[in-house]
Amino acid sequence: MRRLGLTLFTAATLLGSLAAAEAADRFITVQSTTSTQNSGLFEAILPTFTAKTGIEVRVVAVGTGQAIKNAANGDGDVLFVHAKAAEQKFVAEGGGVERFDVMYNDFVIVGPTTDPAQVAGGKDAIAALRAIAAAGAAFASRGDDSGTDKKEKSLWKAAGIDQAKASGGWYRETGSGMGATLNTAVGMDAYALTDRATWIAFKNRGDHAIVVEGDPTLFNQYGVILVSPTRHPHVKAADGQAFVDWLLSDEGQAAINAYQIDGQQLFYANAGT
């Protein structure tokens, strides 16, 4: 019996230590996207905010579709994603208080250096997608209703191509995050649409490079929204608002602009423009 007592004591101690870790001070939960996390942006800018306000920011990084869904369930205080139409819908339906532009970067099309569809060096994303479809060259899609996925689908639509018909053929929907999709694209010599920040921070590039960039249609806007405290009374409205305000402030905007990898700026602050 003594051993049983010891086991129970150990269990109690373990659980107790967890409880202690739990009792951490002030924090907010931010539902955000894989691109902001994978690019390292949060690790770079959040310590400044926490040091200034004493508010810890806990980031859950999932696809934009899932992030909005989680926020709609009340599982977060702030939503920080990149799919403007879906964000406006979220606010209109009462899920969030108000949407603000925070920053932007752009999407790029990456592909193998062998370039089977001959699109390298282009500036026209729509033309490139048409060439990829015409050549039947492999294209790896997120296929996960994320912000990037929504963008990609809108580009195919603009190109007048029903890419879904080729699903399983040259059009391959991975149903996973940006990084996983890039790993797949590199593995199968496929083209892919990615946000520039994730690509710059991505380490397993293999023989892949950016083939199309600089098209105005590839603009990628990020927005921030406080989850509605009216709908979800447990939302930490004051601390969440403090984070939103900081992101939009001169200091927050400067922190975003200052974040670089290998001398390249990843995001461009554009609040209030």
Place this chain on the structure above:
Amino acid sequence: MQDFGAAFGEAFRLVASLDPDLVEIVGLSLRVSVSAVLAAALIGLPLGAALAVARFPGRGVAMVALNSLMGLPPVVVGLLIYLALSRAGPLGPLGLLYTPWAMILAQMVLVVPIIAAVTRQTVEDLKDEYEEQLRVLGVGTAGMVATLLWDARFSLLTALLAGFGRAIAEVGAVIIVGGNIDHVTRVMTTAIALETSKGDLALALGLGLILLALAIGVNAAVMTLRRTAGHAAYG
């Protein structure tokens, strides 16, 4: 594939420098999985033993169900626990989502069937040997459950280890209910998933090697304990 060599290098660098983030992640992995296994044992051991000893209609169905539940996909368990703990779910007001508690709960659900099923088999084998003796001694069902569990205690360590293996290795459930939040709910498996998605395959594989070493360490420790305690008990 220079990634393999680089992975060993990364693993060695992280361990040798006692990287504080690594220590934190390993600590949380162990705390969550050990807690989940202990909690699951409190349910699974008596449940499995009771199934082995008791005779009731539908016992066969219960056994098939239990054995099948060993194959529960972690991502499904994660989703169910998410729906239950979400603010919009029935247990939402507890505010447990995205905490280690949610991760323990999810892993416990995954581990209970494994412990219960292995316990059921182990105790049933033992029962076939001792049942008559115990009946002659006038031991009731509850007493038999307790006696057989105690007698099988060293064999049942295997059930706990199987459960621990499942818990420490799964990623599908904890990444949904924990959220992989840095310094709060990031464990070994979710860190590996994150580094993979960043394309840092060497670091991801290095973390995998450390996880493997951890599992070997825990198993070796339990085996040693079992041998020493076994000698003490049986001479």
